[in-house]
Amino acid sequence: MSAYGPVFLGLVLLTAAACSTENNTSLTRAYHNLTSKYNIYFNGYESFRRGLKKAEEAVEDDYTRLLPVFPVSAGIATGSISPEMERAIRKASKVITQHSITARPKKKNRQLSEKEKAFYEKNEYNKWIDDAYLLMGKSQFFMEDLYLAERTYRHIIEEYNDPEVKTEARIWLARTYMELGNMREAERALNLAETRRDLPRKLKKFLHTASADFQIRQERYESAIPYLEKALSLARKKKDKTRYAFILAQLYERTGKRAKASSLYRQVIKMNPPYEMTFNARINLAGTFDIENRDSREIRKELRKMLRDEKNEAFRDQIYYALGRLSYREGNVEEAIELFRESARTSVSNTTQKGISYLAIADIYFSRVHYREAKTYFDSAVIFLDNNYPGYQQIFSKSRNLNQLIGYVETVEREDSLQYVASLDINARNQFIDRLIQKVREEEQQQRQQEMEVQRNTMQYYQNQARFRNQYAESGKWYFYNQATIGLGQMEFKRKWGERKLEDNWRRANKSQVSFGENGTNTPVNGQEEGAAGEMGDNKSREYYLKYLPLTDSLMKISHRRLMEALYGAGQTYRELFNDYPRAIESFEELNRRYPDHPHQLETYYALYQMYSDAGNTAMAGRYKSKILSEFPGSEMAGIVSDPEYFRRQRERLNQLEQAYREVYSLYQNRQYEEVIARTDSILEKYKNNDLTPKFRYLQAVSTGRISDVRVLKNELTALMEDYPTHEVAQLAGQVIDLIREKNPDIRQEDEEKLAEQIYRYNPEVPHYVLLAVDPARVDLRRLTFNIINFNIEYYTNANYETMEEDFDNQLKIFTVREFPNREVCEDYLENIRNTPGVWDGTNLPPGQPLMISAGNYAALMSHKSFTTYLSFYKKQYLRD
Incomplete structure (x- = not known):
């Protein structure tokens, strides 16, 4: 064996021992910490960073709104960053599953210090596991797996002790709750995170930005400012500084701190951020400029210079809007309106800016109480603004309310005009209509001349097009940088539209509407739709206009009814939706003057009394108080105007009634039925027409049923249902009556007979049918039809009887x-078919099943859908012999 063999074998065994997470030694901890950080966690975190950067690049800020503190949030660009975030989650999971060390190390055989005791009590001995969980939670957040992210952050907070990781987890948990709309838990998480005082700079900044985001989401802009100021002071990266400064300037602007906002916008510009932010900072300066103490010519000059800059071609709508804001703040309202209109006209792709410009005009007209013009621009704002735009629901509601109001106003104008023309003698009326027709002819002639001018320009246009086409292709310039193609476009416009002034509705050559009302919307009062007949569609004939006129007494009544309801509706809308008391008073008084007996008189008197009282006009308030007391003495309104304590007394009366009801109900529960009946009589005598009457009467009815015949109970409950059909006790009474009928067949039969008498009429001389009620699941309808047709062919060849079937239930x-012509003929047929062999074969029907019914009663049967009721009638009228 080589001399190095034992050494190599020792290293292999040592490495194997270090790889195990079951063995908690300094060597295994070092190995797993090193492997977790530089192999797996690093790759996961880099994947997370790439995904976040991709998301940031994909997001486009909307500078027409308050910028979000965090440019990327849950769900933004989820699809595009899924691969990176999923990889980060996999890597974090791998760190956790393969490198977590939860086994405790062997304790030393001596007394341990407090620090050593804490070490032996840890839940995790790999310091990168909590970081891995945090990476997983953040990735889940951006993947919009918010509930998974919440669980991950909670696990970190509950299981791990690193104060910085726990605090960061709390902040991310707060952001997660914000996305879920759980602001209470978000606030709780932020408050717990703020208890840490020794946080590093980066984590402090994160906490302040999350807190600012929390306040902004709840529109607490004043409260958000301090947090964002702290975040700005801690920011190091240029993109963070510029973003926080811009948002802070927006917050200052929204809270009325224009000087601070203006200063910050200028600081943003000096930071040299991306062009779009610089541009919008310059634009927003117009709204925060100190008009009173500084000369606005400087900023106006700068904005006009921006208009001429080719780079700003796509932003001209925003520049015009900024100029409009500047003019409005200077008090040049008409100039502001024109600039806002120019902003809307030049806005092509930025529909939000178009909507904001229309909204600015709408607000001006509304503040001037020019409701018709305000309606038009609010309608446009609603169309172009996204429904997530701040305050959109209020804008939509105002548009809807204005449409309602203008509908009433135009109805008044139209009906007044129609009634005036209808009141003229025939010669004067025809002269009036002839003048309208002449106006139409003149406008049509003008339009034809414009069209001829367009045609004369067409040839010149095509010549110019041919001459400029090559030049345009060779130059390679963008359209709006090429003066030749601009000229060509202008000629194309003239060719198509003629000489048109730049104004609203420029496409419409004939802008005047020939109508009897100002709005140009006419509704035929004689029930005919425009164009319903050929001769009625020619707007150069008298008949075209005559169809709108109320020329008969009945049509004039309809016109007056429309006008009366429109005056009342306009007054109600002015008063309740716009708090415009002068116009509400005008509408109600006009209504009362023209229609002194209209059905809303009491309501208008009381409304006028209230409005004059609020305005301090005691004389007029007293006048309408007198009218209410003299003309409607028993009304609730009379009680209100005559007694300042009326509402307090009403509350006391209601409290007494509720207490009385509780007492009576307690008597009922204790089965003191006679006392219930007596107390109810006394209470209803004392408190007439009160809201609890139906409930008292129900207790009285069921108590009566307890001590008397069930028919009495049924009759009492039936009367209660008839008197209070929409009250909740009516449904309860109905359920009790159904139960009585179910338990008492004789009562059910009596009810069926009474109902049958109301629904059906007996007349033996009218046409009759033979009738069968069959269940298709049990009866072979095809066989039945076949058998009856054969029966009719054999026995009634010349009668031409028909068989029909209809769904019943x-x-x-x-x-x-x-x-059949009458009962007698029908009865003969019925007797014959019942006794003829073979008709019922294979049908599963007994021969005695068919009945008779008159044609009128058949229609009633199919309407009421109660076969048992008809059977009750049938037994009484057809089987009594």
Whole structure:
């Protein structure tokens, strides 16, 4: 044997011993720590870093919103980073399964120090296992396996003692809870993480950014600022500094600290971040600029310069929006509106910016109480803004409410116009309509002239196109950098659209609507749809316009009803949705003036009383108080306006009633039924028309049933259901009645007979059918039909009777032979078919099964779907002989 043989064998045995995780020695710990870190964990962590970097590169920040503190979060770019994150998880799992050392080392035969005791009590002796779990949790987080990530972080916190790893796990656990929407647990995890005071710089920064994210997600912007300020002071990387500074500036802006925001935006620009962030910092300066103490010409000049910069071609919408904000803050509102419109016009791919620009215009018009214009721009904002945009639901609600309001307003305008034209004598009406027709003809002539101009330009266009095509191809310039192709595009526009002014709805050559109302939306009052008849579709004929006019008393009533409801709806909307009391008052008073007997009079009186009271107009409030008391003396509104303590008294009354009900219910539980009946009579006499009346009456009814005949109980419950059909006790009463009918066949029969009398009518002289109710699962319908047809051919060749079948319910089908002129003929047929051999062969039906029914009663049967009720009627009317 070689001299080195024993040495080599010793090394092999030593290595084998070190590989074992069951043997906890300094050698095995060193081996597994080294192998875990530099072989497996390192590769897993590098894979995680590559995945995170890929995700960061894939994310595009939306500068129209508050930037997220963490650019990459759970679920973002999950598909693209799955390979890297899955590999990181596999590597972390390999470290854990192959290199975890949980076996305790052999104790020394001497008294141990506290440090040594703690060492022997550890759960894990490989210091990279907790790091491996942390890597696994982070990878699971970015893969959006949030519940798995939560379990992983909790395992780290509960099982391992490294304070830094535990704190980092708590912060990641907080981020996981935030993604799950569990803000209470997220806050708890952050609070526990903050108890550590000696954290390294990097972990402190992570804690502060997570805390800032927590506050921002709940729109606590003031609370988020201190955390982000601390994170900014701890940041070392340029991308972190610029991001935190930009978000901090946004937070300052949102909390009204414009000077601080402006200063930070300037700092961001000096940090030389990526162009898009620099651009947006310059844009946002317009919103934070100190208008009162500084000259805005400097920043306006800078923005105009940015407009001319070719690099900003795709961002012109944002620049115009910034200029609009600047003008608005300076008080130049009309100029701001035009700049916001220009922003929307120039916005091509950035639909969010288009929506924000429309929203800015909408807010201006709404603040000016120009509801019609505000509606138009809120509608556009709703279309272009994503439903995740901050405040989108409020924007959507405002758009919906404005649509409701303008619908009422336009109905009032339209019906007023229609009624006016209808009131003219025939000559004046025709002259009015003729003027409308002449206007249509003039506009059509103008449109034809524009089209002819377009045609004259077409030839020139194609010549220019041929001349410029080669130049465009040879230059290789992008379209908007090539002045020749710009000119070509302008000619193409003129060829297609003619000379058009740059304005809203520029595509529409004929912008004026010929209508009786301002909105141009006409609704025929005579029930005919536009274009329903050929002669009604020509907007140059009098008939086209006459169809909208309420020219008869009945149509005028319909028009007045529409106008009345629209005035009431407009007043309600102004008052309840927009708090616009002046217009609400105007609508309600106009309604009361024009329709003094309308059905909403009490509601409008009370609303006017409240609005005038709130406005401090005691004279007008007193006027409507008097109207309520004199015209509606017994109403609840009269009680409210006459008694300042009305609501307190009502609450006391309700409390007394509830206490009385508890007492009566207790009597019922103790089987004191006569006392229940007596107390209920007394209470209902004292408290008339109260909300608990149905419940009192139910207790009284069932108590009556306990001490008297079951029919009395049924009658009481039936009356209760009729008086309170929508109350919850009606359903309970119905269930008791069903139980009574089930237990008492004689009562069930009586009910069937009463119901039959209400549904069916006996008349032997009207047409009749032969009827069978059959179960297709038991009866061979095809055989039955075949047999009856053969019977009819043999015995009634000239009668031409038909057989029909219809679904009745989930189980039965109704089979009929029809039709017989009266009962007598039908009865003869029925007698014959019952006694004819062979008709029922193979059908599984007994010969006595068929019945008679009149045509009218058949329709009632198929409507009410109760065969037992008809049988009750049949027995009484057809079998009584």
